[in-house]
Each structure stands twice: as C-alpha cells, then as structure tokens.
Amino acid sequence: MNSRRQFLKTIGIAGSAIAAASVSRVAMAALPEPVLQNKPDTMPPLIPDSGRPYNPVVTLNGWTLPWRMNNGVKEFHLVAEPVVREMAPGMKAHLWGYNGQSPGPTIEVVEGDRLRIFVTNKLPEHTSIHWHGQRLPNGMDGVTGLTQPAIRPGRTFVYEFVARRPGTFMYHPHADEMTQMAMGMMGFWVTHPKSKHPLIDEVHRDFCFLLNAYDVDPGSYTPKIMTMLDFNLWSWNSRIFPGIDSFNVSLNDKVRIRMGNLTMTNHPIHLHGHEFVVTGTDGGPVPKNARWAEVTTDVAVGQMRQIEFVADEEGDWAIHCHKSHHTMNAMGHDVPTMIGVDHRSVVKKITNLIPDYMVMGERGMADMAEMQMPIPDNTIPMMTGEGPFGSVEMGGMFSVVKVRKNQKPGDYSNPGWFKHSPGTVAFEHTGIMAEPARFQSETGQSMPLKQQTNTGIEFEIRKPSGHSGH
Numbered sequence: 001m002n003s004r005r006q007f008l009k010t011i012g013i014a015g016s017a018i019a020a021a022s023v024s025r026v027a028m029a030a031l032p033e034p035v036l037q038n039k040p041d042t043m044p045p046l047i048p049d050s051g052r053p054y055n056p057v058v059t060l061n062g063w064t065l066p067w068r069m070n071n072g073v074k075e076f077h078l079v080a081e082p083v084v085r086e087m088a089p090g091m092k093a094h095l096w097g098y099n100g101q102s103p104g105p106t107i108e109v110v111e112g113d114r115l116r117i118f119v120t121n122k123l124p125e126h127t128s129i130h131w132h133g134q135r136l137p138n139g140m141d142g143v144t145g146l147t148q149p150a151i152r153p154g155r156t157f158v159y160e161f162v163a164r165r166p167g168t169f170m171y172h173p174h175a176d177e178m179t180q181m182a183m184g185m186m187g188f189w190v191t192h193p194k195s196k197h198p199l200i201d202e203v204h205r206d207f208c209f210l211l212n213a214y215d216v217d218p219g220s221y222t223p224k225i226m227t228m229l230d231f232n233l234w235s236w237n238s239r240i241f242p243g244i245d246s247f248n249v250s251l252n253d254k255v256r257i258r259m260g261n262l263t264m265t266n267h268p269i270h271l272h273g274h275e276f277v278v279t280g281t282d283g284g285p286v287p288k289n290a291r292w293a294e295v296t297t298d299v300a301v302g303q304m305r306q307i308e309f310v311a312d313e314e315g316d317w318a319i320h321c322h323k324s325h326h327t328m329n330a331m332g333h334d335v336p337t338m339i340g341v342d343h344r345s346v347v348k349k350i351t352n353l354i355p356d357y358m359v360m361g362e363r364g365m366a367d368m369a370e371m372q373m374p375i376p377d378n379t380i381p382m383m384t385g386e387g388p389f390g391s392v393e394m395g396g397m398f399s400v401v402k403v404r405k406n407q408k409p410g411d412y413s414n415p416g417w418f419k420h421s422p423g424t425v426a427f428e429h430t431g432i433m434a435e436p437a438r439f440q441s442e443t444g445q446s447m448p449l450k451q452q453t454n455t456g457i458e459f460e461i462r463k464p465s466g467h468s469g470h
C-alpha cells in the first residue's frame with residue numbers, strides 16, 4: 001500500500017482528486033476495514049472461513065474480497081478510487097477501480113446469504129454500483145437518479161439484499177457510465193449454490209474474468225473516455241497479453257471459465273484442443289438438454305457466459321478472442337496494406353529526407369512482432385509474447401490453458417512450457433518432395449460415370465412385396 005501511495009505522490013495525480021474525496025476517519029471507523037490489493041498477480045482462491053462452505057473461484061490476475069460476519073450478515077466494503085494498474089509488464093494505466101485495483105475484487109457469496117455492502121466513494125465525482133443480474137429490492141439496484149441518489153465524493157452508501165439465485169454476475173457503476181467503465185470500474189460476482197444443484201456441476205477449477213477495453217494513446221497513461229469503438233487495448237481483467245496469466249490445470253480436470261463482457265463490442269471466445277458447453281449465463285444455469293458442444297462462444301456486450309470442459313488433452317492450448325484485431329496491442333490502425341509492394345526505389349528517396357524511415361508490412365505484418373523499433377515509453381508492442389518456438393505474435397485478449405499430468409490439485413502456479421513427446425510437433429520437411437499419389441477417377445471427373453452394363457446379363461427382379469423371382 002505504501003509504495004502505491006508513494007507512487008501516486010511521485011507522479012502527482014494524488015493531488016486534488018483524492019484529497020477532494022478524502023473520507024473522515026470517524027465515518028470509516030464502524031465499517032469493515034477496506035481490504036486493498038494492488039499486485040496484478042492471480043491470487044489463490046479465497047477459502048471461506050465463515051458462512052456456508054463453497055468451492056471458491058480463481059480470478060484471472062485478480063482476487064476475491066474478504067468479508068466479515070456481523071450477526072449473520074456478510075459485510076463487504078468496496079472503495080471506489082483511482083488506481084494504477086499494470087496492464088502488462090512495462091505498461092501501467094491510470095484507471096479507476098475498487099480497493100486498489102481494476103477490475104475490483106471478485107465478490108463470492110452463497111445462495112441465501114444476507115448481504116450488506118458498504119460502498120465508499122473516493123473518486124473525484126459521484127458514483128453508484130449496479131449489481132448486474134441480481135434479484136433484489138428495486139431500491140438496491142444502484143441506478144443513480146432512478147433508484148437512489150448518487151454517492152457523492154467522500155460518502156459511503158450501504159446496499160442490503162439477499163443473494164437469491166446462484167450464478168455468474170458482475171457489478172459496475174450506473175453513474176456517468178461512459179467515463180467510469182471506460183476507466184475500468186467493474187468487478188466479478190459469483191453466487192455459489194447453497195447445496196447440490198441439478199444444473200450446477202462441481203468442478204476442479206473455476207476461473208473468472210471480465211472482458212474490458214481501453215483507449216490509451218501510446219506513451220500516455222490515462223484512457224480516453226470519449227472513445228466509442230476504436231479502442232486500442234483489448235483486455236481481460238485490465239490485462240493484455242503477454243500480461244494475462246495462463247489457466248493452469250491438471251489433466252482430466254473439469255474446468256469452468258466464467259466471463260462477462262463490459263466492452264462496447266462482442267467477443268467470440270475460442271478455446272483450442274477441446275470442446276466446451278455453455279452451462280450458464282447471467283440469467284442462470286442452462287438446462288442440460290439445451291447445451292451443445294462448441295469451440296467458440298460469442299459473449300455479447302453486457303452478457304456473461306460460463307463454459308465447461310474436461311481438460312483431457314495435455315499441452316499449451318490457446319484461448320483467445322477470435323476477432324484478430326482483439327489479439328493485438330496498441331497500433332496505428334491507418335497503416336495501409338503494403339503486402340507485395342516493392343518499396344526499394346521509393347525508400348532510397350525517402351531516407352534522403354528521413355534517415356530513420358522504415359518499410360513496414362511489405363511481407364505482411366508478422367515482422368512487427370520481432371522488430372526492435374523504438375516505441376514510446378509505457379507502450380507494449382502490438383504483437384508480442386515469446387513462446388518456446390519464437391514470437392507468438394499476439395497481444396490483447398489472448399492466453400493459454402496449460403493442461404499438465406503433474407499439476408497438483410489446488411496448484412495454480414505456471415508449469416512453464418509444455419514438453420512435447422518426440423514426433424508430435426509439426427516439423428519442416430527437408431527431403432525431396434515426392435509426387436503425391438492422387439485419386440484418379442475413371443474419367444478424371446469428380447462424379448465418374450456409372451459402370452457400363454453389358455447386355456445379356458440376367459437381372460434379378462425384386463418385387464415390391466419383397467419376394468424375389470426370376
């Protein structure tokens with residue numbers, strides 16, 4: 001905590017913003033101590049030490065908010081505040097979030113829990129929290145102006161409701177949403193079933209993350225909040241590849257991954273090497289007879305999806321958004337397509353004027369991944385990530401599901417790269433290319449003619465009754 005305060009002070013953003021929203025010590029005294037976290041690591045699951053037991057989730061590059069029990073009520077304390085989020089090693093963004101981080105901590109409760117959530121506003125402007133997908137009293141729904149007054153800077157509001165149905169949910173402000181969500185204010189919410197549920201299976205690993213997007217100019221720190229579509233950082237839990245942790249599981253684990261989309265566009269999330277089924281949405285569990293196997297599922301804006309699969313293929317399996325622009329980091333989108341263009345004569349003329357001029361993209365854009373091009377401070381290359389065989393040429397919404405025989409239950413640590421058995425990796429052919437044997441149909445046509453029938457052959461006649469005769 002200290003180092004972060006120091007950092008804020010050093011870079012000088014602490015000034016008016018935080019001071020304006022300082023909360024009096026007396027007012028805070030009766031509240032549950034706000035728990036803060038500012039490391040970008042994936043924290044181990046929070047094993048519940050009070051209340052009904054459940055199997056906790058693991059938040060990708062995030063954590064779960066502890067609570068206290070107060071006369072049978074679970075009490076949480078969220079603090080809305082400016083944060084510094086490392087989006088990937090080498091790139092930090094000045095965001096808004098909760099309890100030291102964007103996204104805020106995951107809230108995990110159990111169906112039937114009575115909840116009290118204190119929300120303290122340390123932002124320079126008012127806010128509120130909407131509990132996306134919850135059944136609750138209308139006045140607890142968190143829509144500024146409609147169901148409650150705004151939480152002004154420096155004030156604390158209390159939300160009270162019962163977690164009525166189990167499932168996969170999220171929370172976010174319903175006040176100046178365009179700004180506050182563009183700045184990273186959001187968090188995950190999981191309500192576990194109170195007992196064995198016919199549509200909610202027990203799993204070995206249960207991961208969750210939010211899809212979010214930012215527009216941070218290369219070399220700068222604060223997202224542009226007016227951007228509607230042309231975001232340049234496509235992130236999972238405010239992290240971009242190669243900063244997104246891998247999903248580390250044991251061979252044959254049943255794995256659940258929960259996702260929610262708070263960007264301005266849809267994300268078809270694709271898993272390699274396995275088929276999964278969508279077992280639930282923010283509307284609840286999907287009936288078993290309505291599930292089908294997929295390898296890509298689209299998560300539309302404001303939707304949540306939980307997918308499940310048995311990780312029965314060892315290896316390092318990519319998981320990513322299938323929109324190819326969403327697996328890249330910040331770039332200029334107005335680069336013309338130069339594939340096939342011979343620059344040589346032009347380059348000479350240009351370098352007379354601009355000695356540093358560089359030809360880009362005449363063989364495609366893959367060179368960008370390895371190019372040692374000077375980029376502004378606080379900027380991650382557009383395509384990057386070093387794998388065991390070279391550059392992965394990815395960015396943004398990309399990670400890896402690592403399936404290993406010897407990953408112990410409860411061990412979420414990164415096992416390193418997969419060691420392929422000999423003869424199981426695609427390889428370069430170096431011999432003489434033999435002429436492949438091709439199927440030759442009789443006439444060379446795709447639909448060969450029927451076999452000619454000779455005359456003079458006796459045909460066996462089949463009568464409609466099924467009896468045969470001559």
Ligand SMILES: [Cu+2]
Pocket residue numbers: 234266267268321322323326397
């Ligand atoms: Cu996407």
